[in-house]
Structure formats: C-alpha cells, structure tokens
Amino acid sequence: MMQSRSQRLASQIFKFAACSANFSSEGNLHLYEGNKLTADYTNPRWIERHRHMFHKLDRDNNGFVTLDEFVYKASEEICKNIEATPEQTDAHTDAVTNFFAGAGMKFGVESKWPEYIKGWEVLIDDELEKWAAKEPTLIRIWGGALFDIIDKSGDGAIDLEEWEFYHKSAGVFENIEECAATFDVCDANSDGKIDVEEMTRQHVGFWYTADPVSDGLYGPSVP
Numbered sequence: 001m002m003q004s005r006s007q008r009l010a011s012q013i014f015k016f017a018a019c020s021a022n023f024s025s026e027g028n029l030h031l032y033e034g035n036k037l038t039a040d041y042t043n044p045r046w047i048e049r050h051r052h053m054f055h056k057l058d059r060d061n062n063g064f065v066t067l068d069e070f071v072y073k074a075s076e077e078i079c080k081n082i083e084a085t086p087e088q089t090d091a092h093t094d095a096v097t098n099f100f101a102g103a104g105m106k107f108g109v110e111s112k113w114p115e116y117i118k119g120w121e122v123l124i125d126d127e128l129e130k131w132a133a134k135e136p137t138l139i140r141i142w143g144g145a146l147f148d149i150i151d152k153s154g155d156g157a158i159d160l161e162e163w164e165f166y167h168k169s170a171g172v173f174e175n176i177e178e179c180a181a182t183f184d185v186c187d188a189n190s191d192g193k194i195d196v197e198e199m200t201r202q203h204v205g206f207w208y209t210a211d212p213v214s215d216g217l218y219g220p221s222v223p
C-alpha cells in the first residue's frame with residue numbers, strides 16, 4: 001500500500017527522533033549508558049585492584065596519596081610523553097582533577113588507604129546513578145579527554161598502534177603481546193578498533209563494578 005506524503009514525513013521524523021535520542025550534546029552515541037549497574041565493595045578482586053593502584057600512585061611510598069601526585073602523573077608524565085597539545089593537556093588535567101575531587105581528594109591533602117577507598121565508594125555510587133540516568137559521568141568526561149589524546153589520527157577510533165604508543169607513554173608496559181591482550185579487552189565488540197563508548201564502558205567495568213568482562217584491562221600486573 002502506498003504511503004501518503006504526510007505518512008512518509010511522519011515516519012522520517014520518527015526515525016530522526018529515534019536516532020537523535022541516542023546522541024549526546026557532543027553528538028556521540030551513548031550505547032552503554034542507561035543501564036543500572038551495581039557495585040559490590042566487598043568484592044576482594046575490586047579491593048585488591050584499587051589497593052594495587054593506591055600503592056602504584058603513592059609515588060614517594062609514604063603511605064599517603066595526594067591529588068597533586070595524581071595530577072602530576074596524568075599531566076607531567078603521561079601527557080608529556082604522549083605529546084598531547086597544551087589544550088589537550090589542560091582538558092585532561094581538569095578531567096582528572098574533577099574525577100578525584102569526586103572521590104573526596106583535595107590538593108595538598110594526604111589520603112591514607114581507608115579514606116581513599118571510601119572516597120571511591122562515594123564516587124562510584126554517584127557515578128552509577130548518573131550512568132543509569134544517562135547523565136554525564138566524570139569517568140566519561142575523563143575518557144573523552146584521554147581518547148582525544150590517544151587517537152592521534154583523529155578518526156574517532158583507537159587502533160593497536162595508537163594503543164601501544166599510549167601504553168608506552170604511560171609506562172604501563174612495552175610488551176607488544178600485553179598491549180594486544182588489553183586492546184582486545186577494551187575492544188568490546190571485537191571490530192579491531194576501540195571507540196570512546198567501549199573505552200568508557202570497560203573502565204566502568206574495571207574500576208567501578210569489577211565486571212568479569214573487564215578483567216585484564218591493565219594487563220597481568222594489575223589484579
């Protein structure tokens with residue numbers, strides 16, 4: 001049966017609305033947000049993962065971490081090594097600062113392990129609520145800033161070469177097999193490239209909810 005002109009128009013408008021409902025203000029698809037995710041803060045794997053990172057981030061090994069140490073690592077070490085532009089570095093520094101501020105950290109204030117891990121719980125509760133409501137999360141904003149730096153070719157996808165350069169710059173590991181393995185974990189839909197949706201989702205799974213499909217995101221040295 002032939003559709004009338006107004007029916008065709010209505011159908012086109014409906015398709016457009018259905019499409020744009022999935023787009024954020026930046027114009028990116030939000031594939032994974034909107035799901036209600038839960039975190040278990042008694043999960044030993046989740047605790048060990050964060051404890052490992054706490055010790056790694058405690059650069060001077062005095063049993064405390066500070067926001068200053070995190071921002072130094074993110075901006076001075078990683079952004080310099082990966083040759084981020086000053087604008088990219090500023091955006092990344094803001095994102096990291098806001099992220100850890102969400103976990104209760106402040107410049108010049110030392111956090112011991114119990115406060116540090118409690119801060120993560122507060123942060124995650126808030127983030128998972130926003131995630132379920134499709135509101136902007138701090139991890140997504142950080143992911144976007146980092147993605148922009150890693151994606152040297154600017155094609156909106158991270159390939160294995162760009163992923164390796166990032167890992168070398170961040171001092172995670174230089175071993176190509178390990179990079180390929182973590183690439184596969186992050187490439188959730190296995191199409192050979194990482195998009196910002198996948199990167200954010202796998203980091204939510206790794207750091208927030210200890211989702212088994214995110215295991216191995218940081219290679220064999222991080223639990």
Ligand SMILES: [Ca+2]
Nearest residue numbers: 151153155157
């Ligand atoms: Ca790219």
Ligand SMILES: [Ca+2]
Nearest residue numbers: 187191193194
């Ligand atoms: Ca992919």
